[in-house]
Amino acid sequence: MDYITAKSIVSNYREDDNWFGNNYNMNIYKGCCHGCIYCDSRSECYGIEKFDEVRAKENSLEIINKELKSKRRTGVISTGSMSDPYNPFEKKYNLTGRALEIVNNYGFGIDIATKSDLIVRDIEVLQKIKEHSPVLCKITITTIDDELCKKIEPNVCVTSKRFEAIRRLSDAGIYTGVLLMPILPFINDTEENILSVVRKAKKCGAKFIYPLFGLTLRNKQRDYFFKSLDNNFYGVKERYLKTYGNEYLCLSHNANYLYKVLSNECKKLGLLYNMKDIIEDYKKGYYNEQISLFDM
């Protein structure tokens, strides 16, 4: 794995973000080798060269330690927005795992998004963080079908293993749910898929499902996606071109119906599915605002 230099890793404080109510962002890695055919981070606008090669930020743990020590407010730190914090290199280098120890030491909360079951390695430190601050684990699942999963997310563990990770996290008392996104038009936007994921998530102890019934496509990302469709989904690229042209937001034609299916099933099973409720629920019982004891 290569390294790149970084001056800063943890972002500035922001009041509870609309996206899962976090306050800081932290990415230790740049790029991601999980190969998801729809990945937005591959888009031209982000300017990430060789996106599929993972690079770690040099001295990341020292930088994170210094930055958290100097923050005036604690809060929830989000990781996993532009790269997966549990890429295959993480198994050896344990940068995310050690960063979580620092997050714990300074009394911050954590919000992790991943597709990898390697996250279960860090259950112990997540339990320690949970003692003082909110912990949220979001496992992305797009299809119930492992074979389809291998085609759309080829270099990371399949759906059944991700459900197993949800079960292990939930059994350990860690607040965990499913990011059901993106649901790809003409590929996995079926009622059967949605119901199967919701029911399985419930069985594994998930607390919520948060969906997007469609995907966004931008320059460069679109080319990669279309090439992948040509390789594995005969004739589907032509359907995208005919339906969406060069549009950014490509919603499933079933989006409204699928949302109803999902919300009815979630209500029936006692799963949350809207952002406000999820944020309130995972933060319940914790102070929203604290002055870091370590600043005093």
Ligand code: SF4
């Ligand atoms: S895991 Fe996330 S960052 Fe990595 S390729 Fe897939 S969508 Fe992109």
